[in-house]
Amino acid sequence: MVKADNSDLKSLRESEEKYRKMIEMASDAIFSIEPADGTILEANLRAEKLTGFSVDELVGKKVWELHPESEWEESRRLFNQVVESGKGYTGELHFLRKDKTLLDIEISAGVINYGDKKIIQRICRDITSRVLLQRENRRLREYYEYILDLMPVGLGVRKNINGEPKVEFENKKLKEIFDRARDEGCPCGWEQSIDDQRVESEQILSEDGVYVEERIFPNNRVYQFTTGYFRDIKHNWRELNIVQDVTTRYRLEQELKKANEELEQKVEERTRELRQKQTQLVQAEKMAALGNLVAGVAHEINTPLGALNSNNDLFIRSIEKLKAMVSDSAAPTEFRESKQLGKLLENMEDLTRINKTASSRIINIVSSLRKFARLDQAEMDTVNIHDGIENTLTLVHHQLKDRVEVEKDYGDLPKISCYPNQLNQVFMNILVNASQAIEDKGKIIIRTRRQGGDAVIEFSDTGRGIPEDKLERVFDPGYTTKGAGVGTGLGLSIVHQITEDHKGRIEVESRVNQGTTFRIIIPIRGR
Amino acid sequence: MVDDKEKSTVVIVDDEEMVLTSLNSFLSLETEYTVETFTSAKDALEYIKKNEIDVVISDYLMPEMDGISFLAKVKEMRPQVPRIILTGYADKENAIKAINDVGLFQYIEKPWDNDDLLIVLRNGIERQKLMKKLEEKIAEINKAYGELQGLQTEIVKTFI
Ligand SMILES: Nc1ncnc2c1ncn2[C@@H]1O[C@H](COP(=O)(O)OP(=O)(O)OP(=O)(O)O)[C@@H](O)[C@H]1O
Ligand SMILES: [Mg+2]
Numbered sequence: 001m002v003k004a005d006n007s008d009l010k011s012l013r014e015s016e017e018k019y020r021k022m023i024e025m026a027s028d029a030i031f032s033i034e035p036a037d038g039t040i041l042e043a044n045l046r047a048e049k050l051t052g053f054s055v056d057e058l059v060g061k062k063v064w065e066l067h068p069e070s071e072w073e074e075s076r077r078l079f080n081q082v083v084e085s086g087k088g089y090t091g092e093l094h095f096l097r098k099d100k101t102l103l104d105i106e107i108s109a110g111v112i113n114y115g116d117k118k119i120i121q122r123i124c125r126d127i128t129s130r131v132l133l134q135r136e137n138r139r140l141r142e143y144y145e146y147i148l149d150l151m152p153v154g155l156g157v158r159k160n161i162n163g164e165p166k167v168e169f170e171n172k173k174l175k176e177i178f179d180r181a182r183d184e185g186c187p188c189g190w191e192q193s194i195d196d197q198r199v200e201s202e203q204i205l206s207e208d209g210v211y212v213e214e215r216i217f218p219n220n221r222v223y224q225f226t227t228g229y230f231r232d233i234k235h236n237w238r239e240l241n242i243v244q245d246v247t248t249r250y251r252l253e254q255e256l257k258k259a260n261e262e263l264e265q266k267v268e269e270r271t272r273e274l275r276q277k278q279t280q281l282v283q284a285e286k287m288a289a290l291g292n293l294v295a296g297v298a299h300e301i302n303t304p305l306g307a308l309n310s311n312n313d314l315f316i317r318s319i320e321k322l323k324a325m326v327s328d329s330a331a332p333t334e335f336r337e338s339k340q341l342g343k344l345l346e347n348m349e350d351l352t353r354i355n356k357t358a359s360s361r362i363i364n365i366v367s368s369l370r371k372f373a374r375l376d377q378a379e380m381d382t383v384n385i386h387d388g389i390e391n392t393l394t395l396v397h398h399q400l401k402d403r404v405e406v407e408k409d410y411g412d413l414p415k416i417s418c419y420p421n422q423l424n425q426v427f428m429n430i431l432v433n434a435s436q437a438i439e440d441k442g443k444i445i446i447r448t449r450r451q452g453g454d455a456v457i458e459f460s461d462t463g464r465g466i467p468e469d470k471l472e473r474v475f476d477p478g479y480t481t482k483g484a485g486v487g488t489g490l491g492l493s494i495v496h497q498i499t500e501d502h503k504g505r506i507e508v509e510s511r512v513n514q515g516t517t518f519r520i521i522i523p524i525r526g527r
Numbered sequence: 528m529v530d531d532k533e534k535s536t537v538v539i540v541d542d543e544e545m546v547l548t549s550l551n552s553f554l555s556l557e558t559e560y561t562v563e564t565f566t567s568a569k570d571a572l573e574y575i576k577k578n579e580i581d582v583v584i585s586d587y588l589m590p591e592m593d594g595i596s597f598l599a600k601v602k603e604m605r606p607q608v609p610r611i612i613l614t615g616y617a618d619k620e621n622a623i624k625a626i627n628d629v630g631l632f633q634y635i636e637k638p639w640d641n642d643d644l645l646i647v648l649r650n651g652i653e654r655q656k657l658m659k660k661l662e663e664k665i666a667e668i669n670k671a672y673g674e675l676q677g678l679q680t681e682i683v684k685t686f687i
Contacts, residue, residue, distance in 0.1 A: 306546060306549075306637040310553060318556065
């Protein structure tokens with residue numbers, strides 16, 4: 001012991017008194033220990049409480065003897081560490097109490113200079129409630145993780161640290177999903193996949209801050225991501241992802257969509273077919289009516305026309321006879337030499353010749369009209385296509401006149417089995433269109449040829465042409481550029497239908513401001 | 528041409544006066560035929576009943592009796608007389624059917640060509656004349672045969 005003066009001694013004693021009181025009152029067990037061998041020199045009241053031993057029993061024990069034997073080494077090690085380094089330490093161990101029960105404690109230790117002597121002071125805190133709480137926490141966490149692992153959907157939480165996504169939690173299902181994806185060739189896990197593997201993304205809808213999104217991965221599987229954001233206790237943003245493999249549903253949906261589209265297309269097709277059939281029916285009815293009309297009119301015209309034509313012929317014959325009589329040597333000289341009579345006869349000859357031309361033109365037109373309608377031949381027949389074209393040309397003659405030159409390049413075509421009146425309708429529609437497409441003067445070239453078992457009939461015009469984007473539409477029923485009341489837009493749709501009925505097809509080529517070619521290809525032998 | 532001295536008679540029926548006039552004028556200009564024209568099929572039948580004729584031409588569409596029925600009646604009365612139908616209807620199928628059913632001789636479409644008409648007419652008359660001659664010959668042969676038979680019976684009788 002070091003000698004000290006009185007006042008020093010007094011104040012020292014006072015402070016020691018204070019210190020002791022504090023130790024006695026402390027809520028932790030406090031031990032003073034001999035650094036040389038770990039013998040407990042002093043213990044406070046709380047130490048009695050926590051260990052179950054009285055202070056008398058405690059003093060003299062080695063400090064590690066307060067722990068279960070399995071912890072002696074650890075306790076000794078901690079003790080030696082403090083002795084050697086002179087620094088404090090903390091650790092968690094147990095007291096083996098007098099009644100043999102265990103108590104969770106936290107130890108902290110330090111070196112205290114007691115006068116010139118070093119003493120180790122160890123403070124032990126009862127941490128039973130904290131440990132319990134921790135244990136309970138761990139249990140809860142395990143419980144929830146267990147439940148989350150049972151969930152049939154993948155669930156994961158990630159946080160963003162400096163832009164790098166870091167997984168904080170993922171359930172079993174999520175691991176399974178992405179293990180599988182990786183096995184199937186997707187290069188990374190879910191946390192990156194969210195940003196990097198978005199190959200194709202469908203429908204993003206946001207509702208209350210939750211995003212639902214379907215993503216197709218390189219392995220051709222479809223995952224639905226439901227993503228939400230929340231803040232954790234420390235107010236850091238976390239991203240929660242629920243991931244579901246919806247490949248099957250997605251495929252089914254796609255198939256359904258496709259089936260639906262196909263259905264819609266079919267319905268549309270049927271509607272169009274129906275409309276076309278309807279158009280055709282209307283047209284057929286019109287044609288029948290026209291046929292009846294034409295037949296009636298032809299009969300009515302043919303009787304007077306026959307008389308006129310015959311009478312004109314009679315005049316021609318009579319004039320012939322008159323001329324013979326006048327020039328006969330038996331005729332009176334004034335007749336033979338009369339200039340006036342000669343002139344009159346000449347005039348009459350001219351006029352009757354013109355009459356003949358005129359009446360044969362009428363005869364031609366009526367005959368074409370009759371043949372065009374061909375009421376008597378609404379049935380299949382084997383006919384010469386060129387006759388049909390000629391008849392039709394006679395009928396559209398008034399539209400062409402000297403405005404449109406018609407050039408014919410007829411090839412060697414055998415007779416074709418067809419519906420002649422229908423084919424005439426085809427020629428008529430195309431010729432009228434061509435003539436209408438020629439604004440001022442122009443040309444229509446009609447070419448025919450045999451091509452294997454098919455007859456090819458081409459109508460080319462030098463008209464205004466059809467823009468490329470309209471080419472496909474010209475066969476649609478109702479498509480017309482001729483304005484309401486002028487065109488019905490049915491012409492080509494009927495043409496199309498008729499060529500199809502003949503097991504043939506129609507092609508169109510056009511160049512704006514240069515002209516258009518319609519090509520009809522029908523089998524010679526029919527159906 | 529077979530024996531044309533005897534004048535042939537042509538009967539023409541059409542409800543249109545203008546057709547009759549035209550045909551009549553033409554035939555009188557170009558032929559020696561006797562032409563009888565009727566606007567009524569009934570009147571024509573009356574005439575044919577009473578008079579020998581060589582050929583008949585009829586319109587197809589007529590108000591009281593159509594050409595086909597008229598010609599069918601003519602056939603009943605005088606089977607050998609050639610029948611020609613004149614039609615303003617390009618109804619070939621019906622015409623051909625009629626030719627088969629009724630046994631028409633020919634058909635001519637309106638408007639007709641006078642030369643065609645003449646050829647058809649002449650052929651008809653020629654045919655008719657030939658038929659007539661054939662009949663006469665057959666009658667002659669029959670008569671001769673009958674006489675021969677009579678002679679035979681008489682010969683037989685004398686021996687019995
Ligand atoms: N030879 C052509 N040259 C240029 N355009 C054409 C020709 N043929 C047809 N067309 C275009 O195709 C459209 C449809 O033709 P379609 O014959 O179907 O009906 P339309 O001629 O208009 O009417 P409609 O036939 O009742 O008179 C025409 O309005 C026109 O624009
Ligand atoms: Mg048209």
